Amino acid sequence: xxxxxxxxxxxxxxxxxxxxxxxxxxxxxxxxxxxxxxxxxxxxxxxxxxxxxxxxxxxxxxxxxxxxxxxxxxxxxxxxxxxxxxxxxxxxxxxxxxxxxxxxxxxxxxxxx
Numbered sequence: 255x256x257x258x259x260x261x262x263x264x265x266x267x268x269x270x271x272x273x274x275x276x277x278x279x280x281x282x283x284x285x286x287x288x289x290x291x292x293x294x295x296x297x298x299x300x301x302x303x304x305x306x307x308x309x310x311x312x313x314x315x316x317x318x319x320x321x322x323x324x325x326x327x328x329x330x331x332x333x334x335x336x337x338x339x340x341x342x343x344x345x346x347x348x349x350x351x352x353x354x355x356x357x358x359x360x361x362x363x364x365x366x367x
Contacts (some may be wrong), residue, residue: 272358272362278358284350296335306327311325314328
């Protein structure tokens with residue numbers, strides 16, 4: 255087998271061992287610690303936007319300057335918050351997830367050789 259070919263896939267039993275490893279469990283915990291709360295907060299923020307648009311149009315139609323009203327600002331802030339969350343996740347993953355994932359990958363690749 256040449257060095258460019260990949261190793262055969264691991265059996266299901268091996269993956270069960272990997273999933274039960276402490277490092278893998280820590281990686282999952284770190285991911286969930288970030289993803290679930292941030293997702294909940296973003297969905298709540300979006301729900302506020304939708305509910306305000308539906309049930310408080312008088313507030314959403316308040317002019318802030320020129321033809322820009324509160325509703326338009328809320329809508330634009332949805333995009334801003336999406337990009338902000340993405341940047342925050344990338345920073346979090348680089349610091350907390352990627353080092354542990356690399357460690358696990360190196361361990362698994364070392365076992366295949």
